[in-house]
Amino acid sequence: MGQAMSDTILLAHGSGGKLSHDLVQKRFLPFLANPALNKLDDSAIFEASGRLAFTTDSYVVNPIFFPSGDIGKLAVCGTVNDLSMSGAKPVYLSLSMIIEEGLPLDELDRVVQSIKTAAEEAEVQIITGDTKVVNQGQADKLFINTSGIGIIPLGIDISGANAKAGDKVILSGTIGDHGIAIMSQREGLRFSVPVESDCAPLSKLVSQMLEASSRIHCLRDPTRGGLATTLNEFAQQSNVGIMIEEDKIPITEGVRAACELLGLDPICVANEGKLVAIVEPEDADKVLTQMKQNGYGRDAAIIGEVTNDHPGRVVMKTKLGPSRIINMPSGELLPRIC
Amino acid sequence: MKFIDEYQNSELAKGLAKRIATQSTKPIRLMEFCGGHTHAIMRYGIRQLVPKTVEMRSGPGCPVCVTATADLDKAIALAHLPKVIITTFGDMIRVPGSYSSLQQARAEGADIRVVYSTIDAVEIAKANPEKSVIFIGIGFETTAPTIAASILKAQREKIENFHVLSLNKLTPPVMKALLDLGEVKLDGIICPGHVSVTIGSHPYEFIPKNYGVACVISGFEPLDILLCIDKLVEQIENGQPGVEIAYSRGVKPEGNPKALELMGKVFEIGEANWRGIGAVPQSGLKIRREYGHFDADKAFSGLLRFAGSDKPAKEPKGCRCGDVVRGAAMPPECKLFRKVCTPERPIGPCMVSSEGACAAYYQYESSSSSPYSSPLKGEVR
Numbered sequence: 099m100g101q102a103m104s105d106t107i108l109l110a111h112g113s114g115g116k117l118s119h120d121l122v123q124k125r126f127l128p129f130l131a132n133p134a135l136n137k138l139d140d141s142a143i144f145e146a147s148g149r150l151a152f153t154t155d156s157y158v159v160n161p162i163f164f165p166s167g168d169i170g171k172l173a174v175c176g177t178v179n180d181l182s183m184s185g186a187k188p189v190y191l192s193l194s195m196i197i198e199e200g201l202p203l204d205e206l207d208r209v210v211q212s213i214k215t216a217a218e219e220a221e222v223q224i225i226t227g228d229t230k231v232v233n234q235g236q237a238d239k240l241f242i243n244t245s246g247i248g249i250i251p252l253g254i255d256i257s258g259a260n261a262k263a264g265d266k267v268i269l270s271g272t273i274g275d276h277g278i279a280i281m282s283q284r285e286g287l288r289f290s291v292p293v294e295s296d297c298a299p300l301s302k303l304v305s306q307m308l309e310a311s312s313r314i315h316c317l318r319d320p321t322r323g324g325l326a327t328t329l330n331e332f333a334q335q336s337n338v339g340i341m342i343e344e345d346k347i348p349i350t351e352g353v354r355a356a357c358e359l360l361g362l363d364p365i366c367v368a369n370e371g372k373l374v375a376i377v378e379p380e381d382a383d384k385v386l387t388q389m390k391q392n393g394y395g396r397d398a399a400i401i402g403e404v405t406n407d408h409p410g411r412v413v414m415k416t417k418l419g420p421s422r423i424i425n426m427p428s429g430e431l432l433p434r435i436c
Numbered sequence: 437m438k439f440i441d442e443y444q445n446s447e448l449a450k451g452l453a454k455r456i457a458t459q460s461t462k463p464i465r466l467m468e469f470c471g472g473h474t475h476a477i478m479r480y481g482i483r484q485l486v487p488k489t490v491e492m493r494s495g496p497g498c499p500v501c502v503t504a505t506a507d508l509d510k511a512i513a514l515a516h517l518p519k520v521i522i523t524t525f526g527d528m529i530r531v532p533g534s535y536s537s538l539q540q541a542r543a544e545g546a547d548i549r550v551v552y553s554t555i556d557a558v559e560i561a562k563a564n565p566e567k568s569v570i571f572i573g574i575g576f577e578t579t580a581p582t583i584a585a586s587i588l589k590a591q592r593e594k595i596e597n598f599h600v601l602s603l604n605k606l607t608p609p610v611m612k613a614l615l616d617l618g619e620v621k622l623d624g625i626i627c628p629g630h631v632s633v634t635i636g637s638h639p640y641e642f643i644p645k646n647y648g649v650a651c652v653i654s655g656f657e658p659l660d661i662l663l664c665i666d667k668l669v670e671q672i673e674n675g676q677p678g679v680e681i682a683y684s685r686g687v688k689p690e691g692n693p694k695a696l697e698l699m700g701k702v703f704e705i706g707e708a709n710w711r712g713i714g715a716v717p718q719s720g721l722k723i724r725r726e727y728g729h730f731d732a733d734k735a736f737s738g739l740l741r742f743a744g745s746d747k748p749a750k751e752p753k754g755c756r757c758g759d760v761v762r763g764a765a766m767p768p769e770c771k772l773f774r775k776v777c778t779p780e781r782p783i784g785p786c787m788v789s790s791e792g793a794c795a796a797y798y799q800y801e802s803s804s805s806s807p808y809s810s811p812l813k814g815e816v817r
Contacts, residue, residue, distance in 0.1 A: 419481075
């Protein structure tokens with residue numbers, strides 16, 4: 099029993115005493131070290147100037163490990179991507195963990211390791227953090243909150259309210275991968291073609307896109323609620339119509355098969371490494387070419403355009419020809435039984 | 437994707453649509469029985485592809501929608517019994533009963549778990565020997581063989597704490613009930629694909645024979661449905677209603693003998709309560725006496741009475757789900773539709789289930805969008 103106890107998180111790890119200190123010194127600092135964090139003062143102090151972007155998000159995914167990712171990678175990528183979607187270059191993150199008593203230490207190590215890897219790739223530093231430990235049952239293994247600060251380059255004005263008629267809609271790659279990966283892991287569904295999460299930091303992709311054109315009007319990562327939600331948000335915020343074509347939307351065989359089988363609509367399924375851009379029509383090809391140079395934009399495609407018709411609504415031309423309205427998904431996505 | 441793309445080919449679809457338009461001279465009314473068909477028809481915009489002469493109605497083929505409120509109340513009451521785990525297909529948990537819902541019961545502390553397969557429910561029973569695990573058996577001939585298989589598995593492995601509340605229903609008897617009712621005049625029926633994989637085409641033969649209504653069994657891809665409509669129009673125009681299979685890659689005339697055998701072994705035919713239709717003789721599946729131990733109705737009826745959970749069922753005020761499942765009303769004809777009743781706050785089951793007609797109309801034909809809510813069960817972030 100003693101042996102097993104020492105390999106897991108105890109309430110004492112959150113006591114503020116020696117174990118808390120050890121946790122930070124041995125399990126966080128070696129991975130995440132940087133001058134601002136290493137000081138371990140009450141606040142991180144840094145210089146910044148210009149227009150800043152600031153965002154926060156909490157991560158409570160179950161299971162905490164899933165195909166091609168985990169909650170740590172997600173917590174970095176999610177916040178990095180939120181900053182990137184404002185056109186900001188992410189620079190600093192905070193990292194706050196709420197750990198359920200009993201979490202195996204090696205699982206915590208794996209999560210911290212993947213936080214390090216993701217932060218390095220996104221070129222962000224974690225400069226402040228906190229850990230709390232709660233009784234068993236008061237959290238589900240591990241909850242993470244990250245907040246992030248990014249710097250917006252001069253001349254960039256990106257907002258969901260900026261779409262205008264004629265603009266092109268660009269999607270950075272295949273849809274539904276994250277949601278199906280999580281669902282298959284959670285429900286023990288096995289597919290012959292395994293579906294992996296697309297969780298990825300998109301900061302570099304966005305800076306490359308902005309190099310290609312400063313006339314990117316809207317950017318958003320279609321996470322929970324999928325492509326359907328993001329496009330509806332753009333249509334409503336900008337009071338424009340959006341028309342997309344079903345057969346232009348990239349999707350992997352695995353996700354398509356899983357969605358067919360389960361009766362889900364892939365445009366409503368979550369992504370964690372994709373973005374939707376609304377771009378000035380003359381610049382669309384230039385942006386698309388640039389996106390395809392980046393691994394995370396390899397399958398990028400122009401999927402439709404913004405129109406003055408049906409303001410506030412998204413319409414999709416189906417493969418068969420007829421058009422249908424795309425609503426925001428509502429409620430839980432549940433497999434069909436009939 | 438192989439075996440999918442072929443059935444979504446737009447050129448072939450256009451060709452079929454043209455053929456239907458050329459053939460169709462008089463106004464006709466078709467009913468798609470199955471909720472899966474309703475969903476596919478709306479999703480692929482098939483109503484826009486067929487000529488105005490062809491009117492389409494949705495029927496009582498959404499398993500969640502046809503579950504009677506009294507039966508749902510019973511499931512909720514079972515959930516509140518001590519040491520009970522309820523297992524169910526996902527859509528069921530959100531359907532409002534007379535006084536509560538399974539979702540509400542779960543929030544109040546009842547142990548209710550969503551499963552994707554009946555076998556998962558048996559596994560939960562195996563893992564929790566100190567609890568009674570009750571599976572809420574809904575659905576048609578599609579799910580019934582799998583529920584029968586789970587009971588046989590529980591018997592084989594001596595998992596005595598597994599029980600099924602059998603609310604399973606049969607398709608041809610309710611078709612007969614609807615036709616006898618005569619409320620909605622039908623010319624043809626798009627017969628359910630998955631149900632027919634089990635039962636075959638023979639059980640529909642009384643429909644053209646006794647009622648003069650055409651029957652064609654359809655798959656769920658857009659080309660399947662168009663081909664089915666094409667065959668229905670042809671039968672009706674020629675005045676020669678019959679039973680045809682437009683889903684031959686899945687359905688044989690004799691059905692699936694193995695599945696039918698499993699069903700027959702565990703279940704016997706009895707009366708069932710349908711929302712909007714009422715008690716329909718010979719339209720339900722009851723667990724046979726030999727397997728009575730697994731029958732939640734028998735095992736818990738005493739406890740339920742003791743718990744005083746036999747308050748009369750009541751339907752939500754103004755909800756027309758009953759009319760919708762009979763095909764007597766289209767979803768937008770309900771006053772609550774989209775105004776009071778939305779997928780976020782469903783009043784009736786047809787708005788809850790993804791196979792429900794109201795949900796399909798809301799999702800694909802609504803003029804307003806709904807507020808955001810989580811697309812997957814549980815968090816993905």
